[in-house]
Amino acid sequence: MTAFILRRLLWLPVLLFFISLITFALGVYGPGDPLQVLLGLRANPETIERLRREYGFDQPFHIQYLNYVTNALQGNFGYSLVKYRDQPVGALIAQALPVTIQLNLVAIFLGLGIGVPLGLIAGLKRDSWIDLLIRGIVIAGISLPIIFLNPVLTFLFSRRHDLVFAAANLKFSIGPILPMVQGYWDGIFSAKVILPAFIESLGIIAVMTRQMRAGMIEVLSEDYIRTARAKGLRERTVILRHAMRNALIPIATILGLMMGGLVAGSFLVENWFGVPGVGQLAFDALFARDYYITMALVLLIAVAYVFSNLVVDITYGLLDPRIRKA
Amino acid sequence: MGTLLEVKDLRTEFHTQDGVVHAVNGVSFHLDEGETLGLVGESGCGKSVSMLSVMRLIPMPPGKIASGQVMFQGRDLVKVDDEEIRSVRGNKIAMVFQDPMTSLNPVLTINTQISEALELHLGMTKEQARKRAIELLKMVGIPEAEGRIDDYPHQFSGGMRQRVMIAMALSCSPQLLIADEPTTALDVTIQAQIIDIVKRLKRELGMAIIWITHDLGVIAGLADRINVMYAGFVIESASNKELFGNPLHPYTLGLLGSIPRLDAALKSKLTPIEGLPPDLIEMPKGCPFYDRCRYRTEKCANENPALELGAVRHWVACWHWQDVRKLRKQ
Numbered sequence: 241m242t243a244f245i246l247r248r249l250l251w252l253p254v255l256l257f258f259i260s261l262i263t264f265a266l267g268v269y270g271p272g273d274p275l276q277v278l279l280g281l282r283a284n285p286e287t288i289e290r291l292r293r294e295y296g297f298d299q300p301f302h303i304q305y306l307n308y309v310t311n312a313l314q315g316n317f318g319y320s321l322v323k324y325r326d327q328p329v330g331a332l333i334a335q336a337l338p339v340t341i342q343l344n345l346v347a348i349f350l351g352l353g354i355g356v357p358l359g360l361i362a363g364l365k366r367d368s369w370i371d372l373l374i375r376g377i378v379i380a381g382i383s384l385p386i387i388f389l390n391p392v393l394t395f396l397f398s399r400r401h402d403l404v405f406a407a408a409n410l411k412f413s414i415g416p417i418l419p420m421v422q423g424y425w426d427g428i429f430s431a432k433v434i435l436p437a438f439i440e441s442l443g444i445i446a447v448m449t450r451q452m453r454a455g456m457i458e459v460l461s462e463d464y465i466r467t468a469r470a471k472g473l474r475e476r477t478v479i480l481r482h483a484m485r486n487a488l489i490p491i492a493t494i495l496g497l498m499m500g501g502l503v504a505g506s507f508l509v510e511n512w513f514g515v516p517g518v519g520q521l522a523f524d525a526l527f528a529r530d531y532y533i534t535m536a537l538v539l540l541i542a543v544a545y546v547f548s549n550l551v552v553d554i555t556y557g558l559l560d561p562r563i564r565k566a
Numbered sequence: 567m568g569t570l571l572e573v574k575d576l577r578t579e580f581h582t583q584d585g586v587v588h589a590v591n592g593v594s595f596h597l598d599e600g601e602t603l604g605l606v607g608e609s610g611c612g613k614s615v616s617m618l619s620v621m622r623l624i625p626m627p628p629g630k631i632a633s634g635q636v637m638f639q640g641r642d643l644v645k646v647d648d649e650e651i652r653s654v655r656g657n658k659i660a661m662v663f664q665d666p667m668t669s670l671n672p673v674l675t676i677n678t679q680i681s682e683a684l685e686l687h688l689g690m691t692k693e694q695a696r697k698r699a700i701e702l703l704k705m706v707g708i709p710e711a712e713g714r715i716d717d718y719p720h721q722f723s724g725g726m727r728q729r730v731m732i733a734m735a736l737s738c739s740p741q742l743l744i745a746d747e748p749t750t751a752l753d754v755t756i757q758a759q760i761i762d763i764v765k766r767l768k769r770e771l772g773m774a775i776i777w778i779t780h781d782l783g784v785i786a787g788l789a790d791r792i793n794v795m796y797a798g799f800v801i802e803s804a805s806n807k808e809l810f811g812n813p814l815h816p817y818t819l820g821l822l823g824s825i826p827r828l829d830a831a832l833k834s835k836l837t838p839i840e841g842l843p844p845d846l847i848e849m850p851k852g853c854p855f856y857d858r859c860r861y862r863t864e865k866c867a868n869e870n871p872a873l874e875l876g877a878v879r880h881w882v883a884c885w886h887w888q889d890v891r892k893l894r895k896q
Contacts, residue, residue, distance in 0.1 A: 462668065463663060463665060463668040463669040464668065464669055464670055464671040464672070466623060466663065466669075467663060467669045467670065467671070467731075467734075468671065469623055469655070470621060470623055470655055470656060470660070470661045470663075471655065471656035471660075471682065471683040471686070471734070472652040472653060472654070472655035472656035472657055472683065472686060472687060473652070473656075473682065473683075473686065474652065475648075477682070481674070481682075482671050482674070485673050485674075486671070486672070486673055489673075560672070560673060562672055562718070562720045
């Protein structure tokens with residue numbers, strides 16, 4: 241096991257080298273120029289040239305790259321060039337990262353809490369109307385684009401709706417259920433988290449529901465389930481002790497792989513709901529060609545995925561004894 | 567000895583997209599206490615489904631017990647409620663399945679899997695159940711049972727897993743053990759060991775056994791009585807000796823003809839039964855064996871024979887069993 245972990249970790253620098261090289265090349269040679277964005281289209285070419293020398297952008301590519309790597313290895317990931325001018329990238333990420341991780345954790349929690357029970361019910365009641373209903377909802381949830389859900393859900397839940405039934409001479413109003421208070425992000429323990437986390441969790445709900453449904457259907461047809469029933473166990477025991485644990489193994493894998501995605505924020509959701517997370521930072525950086533920020537974020541996400549994969553492989557055995565002792 | 571189990575006119579169907587599969591078509595038999603009944607037939611003849619129906623373990627839907635009675639200790643198991651059938655399963659009637667590699671839950675320890683029936687039916691505490699589980703493992707000949715009780719199924723070989731299955735089935739001292747081809751997935755030496763274990767335990771514990779198999783060699787050494795099944799019908803029923811010495815149904819004769827014999831002349835060929843069993847969705851109205859039978863007549867095509875007495879305690883479902891006997895003797 242130790243050898244396995246070491247082997248994985250030894251691959252990490254190789255991986256990071258290639259990722260950083262590619263991202264850096266895209267930043268340097270890709271279209272657009274951070275200084276152009278900073279100074280505007282009508283900027284004095286001499287000013288641009290001066291700044292370019294100042295930042296070292298006139299150096300050959302390999303020198304720039306080596307400088308970047310040398311600094312990065314010492315913990316200096318450069319500075320923001322445009323929007324958050326001259327703020328260190330490390331500090332920017334340190335501010336944004338906890339916000340995104342918290343939001344994603346809430347989304348994953350919602351995804352599990354809603355998706356696993358839905359999938360369990362759908363799998364148990366296979367092909368019944370409730371199964372069809374659940375599958376329909378899941379497909380709708382995953383098919384509706386976020387750019388549609390953002391405004392529609394916001395409109396529905398964070399406004400007051402006056403309903404008039406002229407025929408019955410009735411008038412009443414509902415809402416706002418989740419008032420969208422002006423101002424900044426209040427952390428995950430405020431009602432503001434509900435809508436963005438829910439929208440981010442829709443994809444997770446869909447994946448979890450489908451996996452759980454398919455897993456339950458597969459497991460329930462296994463011979464050992466018949467054995468369990470032949471012992472005279474209650475159906476509840478058969479499902480909870482014998483079937484569910486086997487069906488949860490792939491869920492754990494998916495969940496582990498999602499942990500890598502914890503550090504990646506959603507551009508659309510974070511921007512719409514004003515969540516000052518990684519998604520918004522990356523969004524700003526990309527539009528301003530602020531490539532030190534982009535680089536750092538890409539590397540961060542790569543490292544997170546490598547570690548989450550490792551954690552998945554290690555914790556897998558907790559659920560599946562065949563892997564634990566093999 | 568008293569009657570333990572009496573099955574009357576049991577019919578089990580599976581409702582599929584292609585139509586209704588008639589898996590068991592009016593099976594009747596009885597079983598005395600402590601008796602060993604062999605259930606023989608080729609794949610798909612309804613041996614397993616009829617026994618799963620007895621325990622109400624067929625998946626419903628698509629399965630359905632269309633009619634019939636399963637009288638066990640004064641109750642009709644087809645009619646009792648779920649609670650009551652659960653109190654019979656694993657407690658009064660236990661089952662060992664064909665494939666020991668897939669019949670144990672991979673994520674639970676052997677202790678958990680044996681103990682849960684003990685805790686459920688006999689009301690034992692966890693410690694009592696564990697002690698009993700170790701005894702059971704010793705009883706089926708698992709070495710170092712104390713050390714292996716907390717192992718997982720994948721740490722056992724196929725033969726050892728089948729021993730665990732037997733230990734599990736016998737944990738609550740059932741009156742009836744249904745063994746559904748328990749040796750089919752094992753190699754021959756292990757088969758012999760498993761059969762020996764079951765024989766020994768039967769002597770010690772005295773339960774009745776229904777042994778399902780397609781291997782006539784296995785059943786010859788085990789059963790008191792044998793039911794031969796074909797296309798969901800019992801077509802011949804006789805004592806072990808009688809069936810092998812005086813087979814009356816052309817199908818049974820065909821089965822016996824396809825066993826290799828040590829005393830056969832050198833280079834003599836086995837005679838397989840030509841053809842395939844009938845489609846269980848569109849059952850023929852006559853004898854189900856009609857297409858493959860050497861003795862068939864027009865009557866066989868139109869009327870399905872019922873079981874009738876052909877010799878002492880020997881029932882056969884064939885219009886021409888007397889001819890079969892005569893021809894065989896020549």
